Amino acid sequence: MVNREASFPTPQASMGLADAPAADHLGQRSERARRFEKTLYRIGNWVRSPRPYLMVLGFALFLGFWYLSVEVWKLPRFSQMPGPTTVIREWLSPDPTYGLSAYSPEYYEHIWVSLRRVSVAFILATFTGVPLGLYLGWSQLFKEYVFPVFELLRPIPPLAWVPLAIIMFQGSETPIIFLTFLASFYATTLNTMLGVESIDVSFVRAAYCLGAKRRQVFWHVVVPGAMPFIFTGLQISVGVAWFSLVAAEMVSGQYGLGYLINTSYTMVQYPTMVIGMITLGVVGYVTSAGVRILGNYLMQWRARELAMGGDR
Amino acid sequence: MPSFRAAHIYALVASTKFWRGMFATLIFIAVWEIVSGIGLSRIPAPSAVALTFNDMMRDPSYWFSWYLSTKRVFAGFLVAMLVGIPLGLAMAVSRTFYGIVFPVFEVLRPIPPLAWVPAAIIFWPTQELSIDFVTFLGAFYAVVINVIDGAQTIDVRYFQAARSMGSSSWDIFRRIILPGTLPSVLVGATVGIGIAWAVVVAAEMISGGGSAGSMGGAAGGGLGFFIWNSYVGGSYTQIVVGMISIGIAGYISSALIRKAGELATPWLRDQ
Amino acid sequence: MSTLPETRQAPMMPGEPALRRSGSRKGEIHIRNVVKIYGSEESGVRAVDDCSLDVPAGEITVVVGPSGCGKTTLLNAIAGFHSITSGTIDLDGEPLCGPGRLKADPGPDRIVVFQNGALFPWKTIIENVAFGPIVQGRLSRKQGYEKARAMLAEAGLRNLEDSYPGEISSGMRRRVEIVRALMNEPKILLLDEPYRALDSLTKSVMHEALLETFDRNQVTIFFITHDLEEAIFLGHRVAIMTTRPCRPKKILTVDIPHPRDYSVLTAKRFREYLDETIAAVHEEALKAFAAGERER
Numbered sequence: 001m002v003n004r005e006a007s008f009p010t011p012q013a014s015m016g017l018a019d020a021p022a023a024d025h026l027g028q029r030s031e032r033a034r035r036f037e038k039t040l041y042r043i044g045n046w047v048r049s050p051r052p053y054l055m056v057l058g059f060a061l062f063l064g065f066w067y068l069s070v071e072v073w074k075l076p077r078f079s080q081m082p083g084p085t086t087v088i089r090e091w092l093s094p095d096p097t098y099g100l101s102a103y104s105p106e107y108y109e110h111i112w113v114s115l116r117r118v119s120v121a122f123i124l125a126t127f128t129g130v131p132l133g134l135y136l137g138w139s140q141l142f143k144e145y146v147f148p149v150f151e152l153l154r155p156i157p158p159l160a161w162v163p164l165a166i167i168m169f170q171g172s173e174t175p176i177i178f179l180t181f182l183a184s185f186y187a188t189t190l191n192t193m194l195g196v197e198s199i200d201v202s203f204v205r206a207a208y209c210l211g212a213k214r215r216q217v218f219w220h221v222v223v224p225g226a227m228p229f230i231f232t233g234l235q236i237s238v239g240v241a242w243f244s245l246v247a248a249e250m251v252s253g254q255y256g257l258g259y260l261i262n263t264s265y266t267m268v269q270y271p272t273m274v275i276g277m278i279t280l281g282v283v284g285y286v287t288s289a290g291v292r293i294l295g296n297y298l299m300q301w302r303a304r305e306l307a308m309g310g311d312r
Numbered sequence: 313m314p315s316f317r318a319a320h321i322y323a324l325v326a327s328t329k330f331w332r333g334m335f336a337t338l339i340f341i342a343v344w345e346i347v348s349g350i351g352l353s354r355i356p357a358p359s360a361v362a363l364t365f366n367d368m369m370r371d372p373s374y375w376f377s378w379y380l381s382t383k384r385v386f387a388g389f390l391v392a393m394l395v396g397i398p399l400g401l402a403m404a405v406s407r408t409f410y411g412i413v414f415p416v417f418e419v420l421r422p423i424p425p426l427a428w429v430p431a432a433i434i435f436w437p438t439q440e441l442s443i444d445f446v447t448f449l450g451a452f453y454a455v456v457i458n459v460i461d462g463a464q465t466i467d468v469r470y471f472q473a474a475r476s477m478g479s480s481s482w483d484i485f486r487r488i489i490l491p492g493t494l495p496s497v498l499v500g501a502t503v504g505i506g507i508a509w510a511v512v513v514a515a516e517m518i519s520g521g522g523s524a525g526s527m528g529g530a531a532g533g534g535l536g537f538f539i540w541n542s543y544v545g546g547s548y549t550q551i552v553v554g555m556i557s558i559g560i561a562g563y564i565s566s567a568l569i570r571k572a573g574e575l576a577t578p579w580l581r582d583q
Numbered sequence: 584m585s586t587l588p589e590t591r592q593a594p595m596m597p598g599e600p601a602l603r604r605s606g607s608r609k610g611e612i613h614i615r616n617v618v619k620i621y622g623s624e625e626s627g628v629r630a631v632d633d634c635s636l637d638v639p640a641g642e643i644t645v646v647v648g649p650s651g652c653g654k655t656t657l658l659n660a661i662a663g664f665h666s667i668t669s670g671t672i673d674l675d676g677e678p679l680c681g682p683g684r685l686k687a688d689p690g691p692d693r694i695v696v697f698q699n700g701a702l703f704p705w706k707t708i709i710e711n712v713a714f715g716p717i718v719q720g721r722l723s724r725k726q727g728y729e730k731a732r733a734m735l736a737e738a739g740l741r742n743l744e745d746s747y748p749g750e751i752s753s754g755m756r757r758r759v760e761i762v763r764a765l766m767n768e769p770k771i772l773l774l775d776e777p778y779r780a781l782d783s784l785t786k787s788v789m790h791e792a793l794l795e796t797f798d799r800n801q802v803t804i805f806f807i808t809h810d811l812e813e814a815i816f817l818g819h820r821v822a823i824m825t826t827r828p829c830r831p832k833k834i835l836t837v838d839i840p841h842p843r844d845y846s847v848l849t850a851k852r853f854r855e856y857l858d859e860t861i862a863a864v865h866e867e868a869l870k871a872f873a874a875g876e877r878e879r
Contacts, residue, residue, distance in 0.1 A: 054411025062416045077435050141332075148333030149340050155559040155566075157510035159517060160536070163543030163551045167354050205664055206701035208689040210715035210767060220718070224705035239422070246424040247514040258427065262518075265430030277427050284422030301705045301747040 082271040087278075090271040098269035100260075110276075111283060113255040117173070118241050118287065121180035125237060129188030130230060136189070137196025138222055150189070158183035158244040162251055176248040176256075183244040184237045191233020195226035228302055231295030235288050242284045257283070356549040364549040365556070374538070374557075381516065381534040382561065384440070385508045388447025392504055396452045397497060400459025401489065410460075417456065425450040425511050429518055443515045450511035451504030458503070462496020463489060491577075498573035502566050509562040512536060535561065609675045610692075610770035610803030612638035612661060617670030619656050630656040632828030634670070638771070643797060643804040645818035647811060647864060649871035653829030654807045658773050661805065662695045663687035674770065691715055694764040695773045699780060700756050702748040708759055709735070709744040715767040734762050738796070754785040758792055765796070771803040778813065787845065790816060798842050811864060815856045816847060823863045826871035833863050 046052065063084055069075045070083035082090075090096050094103045101107065136143045136150075158179050165175035203225060207217045249258025257280045264272035296302075341358050348357040368374040403410040425446050432442035466488065474484050516536025535558050542550035619631040630653040638644045646654050659665040660680060661672060671681035679687040694715075702711050712735060713727035722730065735741050738758060748756050757777055764772055778786045790813065797804060808814050814821045821835040837856055839847055847853055 050408070051411050054408060055415040058412040058414075058416045059419075061412070077437070080434050081431065144329045144332040145336040149336050152337060153559075155506075155562040156555050157513045157558060157562065159510060159514040160539055160555045160558050162517065163539060164355065164555065166543070167548065167551075200699075200701070202697045202699065202701040203703060205662070205689065205695065206697065206703075207714075207718075209662065209691065209694045210763070211691040211719035212714075213718075216718050220706075220714070221703065224703070227705070242422070243424045243426070243510075247426045247518070250426060250429070250518050251514075261427050261430060265433075270434070273430055277423050277431065280427050281419065281421075281423035284424070285419070288422065299705070301749060 080270075082274055087271050087274045091275050096272075098264070098272045100264075100269075100272045100275065107275075107279075110255055110257050110260045111279060114245060114249065114257045114280075115283065115287075117177055117180060117256065118238070118245050121177045121245070122184050122238060122241050124177075125181050125184035125188050125241070126234065129185045129237075130192050133189040133192025133230075133233075134196055134218075134223065134226065136193040137226070138218060143193075154186055154190075158240075159247045159251075162248065166252065172253060176245065176253055179248045180241050180245045184241040187237040187240045188230075188233050191236065192226060192230050195229025195233065196222055198229065199225040227299055228295075231291065231299070234291050234295070238288045238291055239284065242280070242287070246280065354548065356552055360549045361552045361556075364547075365553050368550070368553050377533055377535045377538045378557065378561065381509075381512055381536065381558075382565075384443050384447055384512050384516075384534065385505065385565065387444045388449075388512070389451045389501075389505050389508045391444070391448045392451035392455050392508070393497075393501065395448075396455035396500075396504075397459055400456040401463060401493065403456075404460050404463030404493075405485070405489065417453075421453050425507075426514050426518070429515055433519065439519055443512065443519065446515050447508045447511050450507040454504040454507055455497070455500040458496045458500025459493055462493040462499075465496075466492040491579075494573075494577050498569070498577070501569050501573070505565045505569055506562060509558065509565065513539070513558055516540070609640040610638075611640035611675055612679075612771065612803075612805070613671075613673040614638070614657065614661075615671045615673070617657070617660065617672060618668045619653070619660065619665070620668045629828040631667075632830060634828075634830045636822055636831050636834075638803065638805055639820070640675075640803050641801050642819040643806060643817055645806045645808060645814040645821045646824060647808055647814045647821060647860070648824030648829065649826050649864070649868045650809065652824055652826045652867070652871065654824055655775055657829065658695070658775050658805065658807055661687070661771075662693055662773050663689035691719065691767040692770045693773055694767060694769040694771075695775060696757070696760050696764060696777045698776045700748075700753065700760060700777075702756050702760055702763070704748050707745050707747055708740075708751070711748065712759060712763045712766055715763065719767075731762075731766060734766060735759070737799075738762050738792070752785075754781055754789060757781070757789060761793070761796060765800060765802065769802060771805055774804065774806045776807050776809065779809070786810075786813070791844065793817065794841070794843060811857060811860050812848065815853060815860060816843065821856075821860060823860060824867070826867045826874065832867065833859075835860060 067084050069078040070081050071085060090098065091101050093101050096104065099106075136147060161179055161182060162175070165178045169175045169178060199222060203221050204217055207221045212220065245256070246258035246261075249256040250262045253259045257276050261273050261276040261280070264270070264276060344355075345358050348355050399413070403413055428446055428449060429442070432445045433439065436442040436445055470488050470492065471484060474488055479487070512534065513536035516534040517540045535554055539551055539554035539558075542548070542554060614634060614636040617631055617634045618629070620627045620629050622628055634653075634657065636646075636657075646657070648654050656665065660667050661674075663679075663686065666686035667680055668685070669682070672679045672687070673681075674693070678684070702708075703714070706714070709728060709731050712731040713722075713724075716722040716730065717724055717727040732741070732744065735744065738761075740755065740759060740762065743751055743755060743759065748759070751759075760777075761772070778789050781789065793804075794817065806814075806817060815835075815837055818837055819841075821837060822831045823833045823835065824830065825832045835856060839850070839852060
């Protein structure tokens with residue numbers, strides 16, 4: 001009998017990559033070093049490509065247009081808006097004309113309040129939405145009963161709930177968090193359910209073949225399998241949360257970035273308004289990216305699979 | 313084929329699935345009725361809501377609100393499609409264009425459309441236009457993202473096949489990229505119109521009411537305003553009527569878009 | 584008859600109940616008059632009609648036929664994924680499905696290896712391989728991993744332990760999947776066109792690996808494929824099925840002794856078998872084409 005082991009290609013050779021992450025004796029350390037090198041390599045490539053320069057060009061065009069139309073040419077409607085220099089100057093000044101800049105603690109208080117509300121609502125929505133979505137995807141019976149009711153309420157936009165929320169809940173914080181929660185909850189539940197439903201049935205069947213019972217299939221196959229979808233859903237959910245939060249804050253609230261934008265408008269403090277808008281964009285982006293990074297971290301297998309081209 | 317439709321409906325009504333859903337919905341309504349009946353909360357009861365709904369159906373100003381909101385949604389939505397689809401396609405086709413435009417787009421996207429409301433009011437001459445603008449923004453992002461995604465996922469082999477048969481670039485654009493992106497455009501449109509409704513409602517509430525009531529101008533009305541007004545006027549049942557109306561309106565719009573899409577993409581039908 | 588080395592089969596006495604898990608694994612399947620209709624009696628699709636087939640224990644039985652003819656339906660019925668409309672399927676004398684119980688339950692005595700592979704992408708190779716016994720409670724985690732390590736080493740796959748399936752080649756994945764199945768000492772391995780998506784060079788490596796595994800384990804194998812050369816190369820018996828509805832048209836006994844290697848491909852007898860098979864399949868393939876079968 002031919003020595004079979006010698007005749008089969010080794011994993012490294014069959015993959016054809018120099019940095020095959022096979023288990024080696026140095027263990028995790030060299031694994032990390034290799035990944036760091038890969039990241040540096042990728043950054044190097046990026047810098048050498050036209051991408052960063054196009055990006056700079058894009059921003060330059062945008063800011064340029066804004067600057068020129070407002071401050072230099074003073075185009076008809078544009079001139080009423082604050083220009084970029086005004087905004088930046090205001091933002092960076094220790095003694096701002098309208099009372100709010102990067103130096104005033106009030107600014108951070110607004111950011112903090114909004115952030116807090118979004119976080120609470122988002123976490124609540126995740127911890128209710130994910131289990132609900134998982135169960136909706138997993139149990140046909142449950143879905144038949146519950147999903148129609150769910151779908152019935154879904155078309156009502158989160159903001160249409162504002163007055164009802166105010167009626168239902170005491171105080172000013174709870175309605176706002178409720179609204180944010182609602183929107184986030186729907187997005188999370190829906191995406192989680194879709195995630196479960198799009199798991200390749202072969203995985204479930206394989207698990208049953210291997211002797212797993214229903215509950216084991218749920219924990220070992222369904223939950224991990226739905227994870228990528230769940231995290232995409234969570235990113236959408238964060239975006240939707242900010243959307244609702246801002247609206248809720250604009251309509252009824254004290255403090256928060258939405259409130260800030262609103263009041264600075266009514267008090268004709270336009271540069272502050274723009275500062276608020278930009279801050280909102282940045283904070284929104286950071287939270288969304290945070291969720292994405294968390295997802296990549298928790299799903300190492302996915303990140304690695306995608307890095308290899310995701311071939312099946 | 314009309315007989316097909318009837319058979320469809322019959323099959324639906326005869327299925328257990330349908331009745332289970334019905335059952336749960338009825339339980340939901342029943343619980344709601346009981347909860348508001350005992351006065352556990354100040355939410356109006358479904359029975360009261362139904363009565364008010366009846367009254368509203370006869371009130372022309374109610375239907376006028378429908379008209380106003382729908383007009384705004386579709387105005388913003390159409391412009392979003394007209395601007396968004398070409399923009400998305402341009403970004404998908406030209407790397408340079410993508411490199412320039414996409415970063416700016418991604419930076420602006422996290423700013424919720426509603427945060428633009430005050431800025432829009434300052435900028436645009438009429439309030440109507442400012443609401444349309446904000447609606448446009450809402451739908452715009454969704455459409456563009458989906459168009460780019462759709463164009464990028466067209467199987468590269470279609471391009472290769474076309475080239476090998478001697479197609480010009482314009483031909484490829486017209487016969488491969490456009491139809492290939494259509495399904496994603498549809499998804500973007502459905503999502504976009506949902507967002508547009510959400511934005512309209514909020515914008516109407518903010519500009520027609522809201523704690524910053526001084527924003528209110530000549531424009532007003534629409535279903536969002538209707539809800540807010542009902543709240544201010546203390547008519548709680550009307551609030552719920554408004555909510556349900558918006559829900560119905562949003563649902564019908566999405567369904568219309570989806571139907572239009574199915575007609576436009578016959579090749580996807582048997583999937 | 585095929586000249587197999589001595590299999591570990593005890594002779595069956597009439598009336599003797601089939602042995603379950605006491606050392607000897609049999610995996611003999613009798614498919615009798617099975618009918619499968621998708622949809623209603625009048626207007627549904629008859630995937631399988633009055634199909635009877637014997638799968639002898641300890642042998643590789645290959646089923647070939649045109650696409651969509653219903654071969655996978657049979658496999659799914661044996662595996663317990665789908666029900667049958669009528670007929671019976673027996674495993675070692677015990678009914679799997681039949682009147683009164685139209686659907687079997689999937690279980691570790693009949694393990695499937697899927698066309699596109701079903702290694703769990705979120706578990707490492709070793710977690711995948713040890714999954715079966717651990718989840719059934721037969722082995723503790725530590726024991727499971729030990730056994731998995733041993734079996735992977737035996738198959739020449741030791742280095743892959745801590746990788747994820749997404750990181751290794753598809754050929755490797757298939758082999759790991761087979762090891763994962765064998766960890767559970769199944770009576771029968773059901774392979775649903777497992778090598779369809781691989782290129783022919785990798786396929787030839789897979790074939791030799793499969794035969795070697797078979798030589799070591801003597802597990803019954805039920806193998807579905809389109810590839811006629813693969814069928815004759817691997818199988819003890821090749822069942823050529825008709826186009827939908829599925830029924831065995833011809834059963835070929837491949838009288839080439841095991842262990843086989845690639846020199847077999849050029850042997851005269853191999854060519855003769857191939858000619859016979861091609862003729863039979865081609866007829867069915869034309870019928871299927873005319874009926875507008877859609878490629879899966």
